[in-house]
Amino acid sequence: MSRTKRWLLIYLPAAIVLCIYFLYAQNNSIVISTYKVASDKLPSDFDSYRIVQLSDLQSKEFGKEQRPLIRKVQKLDPDIIVFTGDLVDQRHYDGEASFKLMEGLVKIAPVYFARGNHERGARGYSSELEERLLALGVHIMKNAHEDIPIGDGVFRLVGVDDPTYNHRGDGDADKMNAHLAEALGDTDGSDPFTVLLSHRTELFPVYAENGIDLSLTGHAHGGQIRIPFKGGVFAPGQGVWPAWTDGMHELGASSMIVNRGLGNSRFPMRLFNQPEIVLVELIDERSAE
Template sequence: LTKEINPDIIVITGDLIDSRRTNKDNMNIATSYIKSAVDIAPVYYVSGNHESRSDLYEELKIIFEEYGVINMDNTHKNIQLNGVTISLLGLADICFNPINNYEHPNSPFSFDEILGNLKTESKNNFTILLSHRPELITLYAKENIDLVFSGHAHGGQIRLPFSGGIIAPNQGFFPKYTSGIHRLNSTSLVISRGLGNSLAPQRIFNRPELVVVTLSNE
């Protein structure tokens, strides 16, 4: 399906593995998709909370690098799409930092300062941020990020007609940010429901999805 879409770039916003289920015997589920994806388009990746809890993450990073995946954890990169310069920014998941104050254990900077520094590097370019957590939309809007891709909520796991998702990590019951496009000030947040499960072993009325976004300079 990804090959049929023929994207310019592929972005992955974390939780390619399940820290409770992924092991050396089955982590090829994640690596095989990545290996096929890099043959289609450049792949940009940031970590999620499951990577932060997995002993396999360091090994996976080496494999991804060998495949040509570009790890965007706490870094930025300018890319050219159809003659337009876009600043691609990435944030490592906050589980790599104490969650209460977002302080990075190996850095004097706070989580919002890391994003602020990345935004400064982007100058006046159109900015795309890869960040696992949709519930931090206020922080993204504060830095005037143009477009954010995130996941984490798994579509609310169980979806009810006209009500949306039932539960999501870090948002609790009846969460606001589980899928679709949300806007705050000049920031647009695109949330993927993803392909896997989270708090429960099944999804109900909650189809997995690959999100396709078309950018226009109109």
């Protein structure tokens, strides 16, 4: 067989198959990222507290009734599960795919949900899906907080709506400040360790200025396409070569973990950017020393 025929009949088809498999894995093979967080503001007398964070499903399906994704979450044995916005996608809305995920998650642990910009834009979400989620027992955190027992005390879980839900103020920072003020306005004056659920990554300075200890965010989709050793290429609200697309970041005493998300929206492909589940393990700072 000539070299040309060998390339056409063997090497080229094999390269195409490998490329298709690579792209499929990049968009469907879920990875788990784990972060340990210790603080002297956390109560004593607990081993660890496990928070699983999901974000930006965008109505994507992972197998029949989301079972592969649900099984991965279950294996992490979370104390609570949080979802930081864009459970649905306003352009290719599929309420059933989103509902099936939540239906499976509430059987594992309590689920807390902060709404993203796609919930605001999807016509079918507020009229149909939100009522079904509430009936499941999902805690929809509409500029609200809840003190969660941990060890011999509590930590404060805060959830805020995406700025698109707020028609007051002059910009996203003003709107988010108003959301945080509403969420924390009826606190009892105590200052426990605070975990914020917010869709918007680019508003990290606002969270830090408001004294949030740990923010869990999404929205950036990991930069969609990632260049090895360089990072994400583009993120909404941050533009080209965004600063915050994944991982853990710090501003003063405040930290933020950015979830790369599960699905896609306008751009239908991920590259070097697999769908992600984040596990946050709160630990007693005294036991971490």
